[in-house]
Amino acid sequence: MTSNPTIAPIDSASEFHKIQSRPASIEVKDITVSFKTPKGIFTAIKNIDLTIKKGEIVALIGHSGCGKSTLMGTISGMTAPTSGQVIANGAVVKGPGPDRGIVFQNYSLLPWLTVYKNIYEAVDSVFKGKTAAEKREIVEENLKMVTLWPHKDKLPGQLSGGMKQRVAIARAFAINPSILLLDEPFGALDALTKGSMHIELLKLWNLDNRNKTIVMVTHDIEEAIFLSDRVVVMNNGPEATIKEIVEIPLPRPRNKKEIVHDPIYMETHDKLMSLLFDKFSIEDE
Numbered sequence: 524m525t526s527n528p529t530i531a532p533i534d535s536a537s538e539f540h541k542i543q544s545r546p547a548s549i550e551v552k553d554i555t556v557s558f559k560t561p562k563g564i565f566t567a568i569k570n571i572d573l574t575i576k577k578g579e580i581v582a583l584i585g586h587s588g589c590g591k592s593t594l595m596g597t598i599s600g601m602t603a604p605t606s607g608q609v610i611a612n613g614a615v616v617k618g619p620g621p622d623r624g625i626v627f628q629n630y631s632l633l634p635w636l637t638v639y640k641n642i643y644e645a646v647d648s649v650f651k652g653k654t655a656a657e658k659r660e661i662v663e664e665n666l667k668m669v670t671l672w673p674h675k676d677k678l679p680g681q682l683s684g685g686m687k688q689r690v691a692i693a694r695a696f697a698i699n700p701s702i703l704l705l706d707e708p709f710g711a712l713d714a715l716t717k718g719s720m721h722i723e724l725l726k727l728w729n730l731d732n733r734n735k736t737i738v739m740v741t742h743d744i745e746e747a748i749f750l751s752d753r754v755v756v757m758n759n760g761p762e763a764t765i766k767e768i769v770e771i772p773l774p775r776p777r778n779k780k781e782i783v784h785d786p787i788y789m790e791t792h793d794k795l796m797s798l799l800f801d802k803f804s805i806e807d808e
């Protein structure tokens with residue numbers, strides 16, 4: 524328990540349980556992914572089971588090369604599982620689909636198209652039945668949401684890293700997927716830009732009534748705790764599995780400055796550190 528009036532463990536726990544009673548958005552069922560390599564078969568992840576609820580924010584965390592992107596790839600449909608299946612919104616994932624928007628670390632914007640056109644093209648390819656005016660409205664609304672409307676005629680090369688990432692996020696939101704998959708979306712950004720991007724992301728998620736499911740790969744423990752409802756910690760590969768799933772029962776909206784003083788935050792941070800590292804100083808040999 525805490526004396527801080529802004530922190531309410533009982534309410535936060537019930538908020539957490541409310542999410543857990545929602546219907547499943549993503550069901551990862553006994554997924555194994557093996558790759559053929561010149562040295563033989565390499566099994567990256569093995570027998571992974573994970574259910575993510577509608578509107579939940581889940582972070583995947585683990586050491587480099589443990590298989591986080593591979594697992595995300597099976598959810599996005601860009602990586603075919605060797606065995607097992609992923610069910611997204613009740614349907615077996617057989618490839619990428621407009622119900623799952625993806626944002627990568629490298630922005631994946633088309634460099635020859637303006638900011639506006641990068642989003643318009645995506646909207647145009649998904650909303651075949653909408654009129655040009657309706658599509659223009661969607662582009663405008665989403666660019667304004669990430670405060671990049673004044674930069675709409677610039678090419679990606681004329682933007683800063685944070686701006687490019689906001690365009691990528693606006694594009695993912697514009698196609699209005701029920702599932703947003705973020706693979707280290709803020710990895711290349713400086714700490715200040717990263718901090719404001721976290722707030723932007725939660726703002727967009729809130730504006731959408733917390734209906735979008737968000738799965739995010741990260742290496743950043745603070746980012747994982749600030750954003751997520753649960754953090755999935757993976758073991759090192761090969762044949763990586765889930766080591767532990769850590770619940771983050773911190774109330775929302777979360778305040779970046781205050782949250783670090785919350786005993787739940789500190790406890791969770793310690794727990795994640797212990798799960799990820801076995802040495803904490805040069806004396807730990």
Ligand SMILES: Nc1ncnc2c1ncn2[C@@H]1O[C@H](COP(=O)(O)OP(=O)(O)OP(=O)(O)O)[C@@H](O)[C@H]1O
Nearest residue numbers: 558560565567586587588589590591592593594760
């Ligand atoms: N197409 C492929 N062919 C062969 N091996 C692959 C392939 N894709 C991934 N791997 C291997 O699978 C393992 C998991 O890779 P993955 O990219 O999923 O890890 P990660 O946890 O996302 O890493 P990072 O945090 O460094 O981005 C690694 O050992 C990688 O070398």
